[in-house]
Amino acid sequence: MIDRxxxxxxxxxxxxxxxxxxxxxxxxxQYLHRVNVGSQPAIKLELIFEAGSKYQEKNSVAALTSKTxxxxxxxxxxxxxxxxFSQYGGFTEITQNAEQLSFVLYGLTHHLENxxxxxxxxxxxxxxxxxxxxxxxxxAGQRLQVSMEKTSFLANQALKRELFGKNHPLGIFSxxxxxxAVKRADIINFYNKYIKEQPFTIFFSGQFENAHxxxxxxxxxxxxxxxxxxxxPLDYPETTAKKLLIEKEGSLQSTIRIGRPMFTRxxxxxxxxxxxxxxxxxxxxxxxxxxxxxxKGFTYGISSSxxxxxxxxxxxxxTDVKGEFTQQTLDEITKEIEILRNELVSEDELxxxxxxIIGSVSGSINNAFDIxxxxxxxxxxxxxxxxxxxxxxxxxxxxxxxVKAMAIKYLNPADLTxxxxxxx
Numbered sequence: 001m002i003d004r005x006x007x008x009x010x011x012x013x014x015x016x017x018x019x020x021x022x023x024x025x026x027x028x029x030q031y032l033h034r035v036n037v038g039s040q041p042a043i044k045l046e047l048i049f050e051a052g053s054k055y056q057e058k059n060s061v062a063a064l065t066s067k068t069x070x071x072x073x074x075x076x077x078x079x080x081x082x083x084x085f086s087q088y089g090g091f092t093e094i095t096q097n098a099e100q101l102s103f104v105l106y107g108l109t110h111h112l113e114n115x116x117x118x119x120x121x122x123x124x125x126x127x128x129x130x131x132x133x134x135x136x137x138x139x140a141g142q143r144l145q146v147s148m149e150k151t152s153f154l155a156n157q158a159l160k161r162e163l164f165g166k167n168h169p170l171g172i173f174s175x176x177x178x179x180x181a182v183k184r185a186d187i188i189n190f191y192n193k194y195i196k197e198q199p200f201t202i203f204f205s206g207q208f209e210n211a212h213x214x215x216x217x218x219x220x221x222x223x224x225x226x227x228x229x230x231x232x233p234l235d236y237p238e239t240t241a242k243k244l245l246i247e248k249e250g251s252l253q254s255t256i257r258i259g260r261p262m263f264t265r266x267x268x269x270x271x272x273x274x275x276x277x278x279x280x281x282x283x284x285x286x287x288x289x290x291x292x293x294x295x296k297g298f299t300y301g302i303s304s305s306x307x308x309x310x311x312x313x314x315x316x317x318x319t320d321v322k323g324e325f326t327q328q329t330l331d332e333i334t335k336e337i338e339i340l341r342n343e344l345v346s347e348d349e350l351x352x353x354x355x356x357i358i359g360s361v362s363g364s365i366n367n368a369f370d371i372x373x374x375x376x377x378x379x380x381x382x383x384x385x386x387x388x389x390x391x392x393x394x395x396x397x398x399x400x401x402x403v404k405a406m407a408i409k410y411l412n413p414a415d416l417t418x419x420x421x422x423x424x
Contacts, residue, residue, distance in 0.1 A: 026221030043206035051101035051194035054169035059178035071132030205372035254422030
């Protein structure tokens with residue numbers, strides 16, 4: 001019988017190890033990064049283009065392009081295209097952010113030769129039928145109208161707008177008028193300029209053979225690719241901290257967002273701040289959770305996050321509370337920040353947090369797809385594999401004095417932008 005009063009034994013993780021990334025240059029000069037791991041004949045094929053929203057000339061163009069990318073080709077309409085992928089057990093995902101567009105295929109390894117011609121057709125012969133385009137515009141407009149009723153959506157927009165500025169790619173958001181102003185010619189132009197015959201990077205992961213690499217080279221490696229255009233960096237903005245209340249009539253709750261611009265994973269303070277953030281609000285046992293959820297009962301959840309990107313990053317605290325608890329919640333957040341700035345964290349708490357961070361990262365490397373995602377981050381952010389090789393040592397090297405120094409340096413309440421949407 002198991003005595004459930006006794007905690008099971010555990011051991012700390014001493015190193016992060018996973019298979020090396022193999023890289024091939026296709027006939028057209030594009031890179032194919034691959035992770036060949038797994039016991040099941042399944043694959044993930046991801047193509048990444050420099051086609052994020054920062055390249056668009058009109059709001060909503062990039063998003064509508066990605067939403068209509070599977071709208072049809074000269075040979076296949078949207079239904080036929082979807083049917084072709086699904087009949088071989090495959091499905092696609094197209095995601096986009098400010099920096100890039102990602103075309104992902106999940107499927108069975110032995111059907112790769114059936115998927116590749118379809119992918120090539122989409123990348124070279126997408127026709128963006130007027131009916132599909134208008135449907136996507138309608139859907140985008142309806143989704144935006146629904147989202148505009150949510151305090152969390154409004155707060156996220158307001159925070160980024162204040163952190164990065166209304167003209168920065170991370171601070172620009174579409175309105176209903178923006179969506180309606182997009183013409184079919186706009187998305188065709190974006191497609192031709194940033195996707196069709198444009199450079200891309202491939203991440204291929206799962207269980208496969210050398211013959212599958214040859215298939216990719218024969219198809220995707222034969223696509224015409226023009227010289228790459230200069231990349232548009234996401235520069236650090238010059239903004240000042242603000243406190244902003246956006247009242248929403250009829251709202252019974254308030255959404256709180258607090259943040260500031262930060263740095264990338266390359267910064268010397270990155271690892272000390274990762275630990276600092278975890279202590280404050282980075283996991284379920286954090287100080288913000290214990291205080292505001294467990295002790296005060298103001299919210300179901302509150303968290304803080306460090307969000308690094310290729311050329312910049314930002315820090316974020318977020319929660320939703322009843323309107324009547326808004327100011328008390330803000331006061332408690334400030335109190336927890338001031339404690340971090342004025343008192344040393346105990347060695348016991350520091351050890352628990354370090355183990356959580358290390359365990360969380362090691363637990364996120366479960367399969368070939370996860371491993372490929374880790375390498376994708378390294379390549380995208382121009383880091384080396386030493387980032388993971390030294391990860392545990394860098395986390396364990398953080399001291400209580402480092403945590404206090406990070407809080408003093410980066411968590412001065414006067415430097416934090418505070419957004420409240422709802423009531424106060």
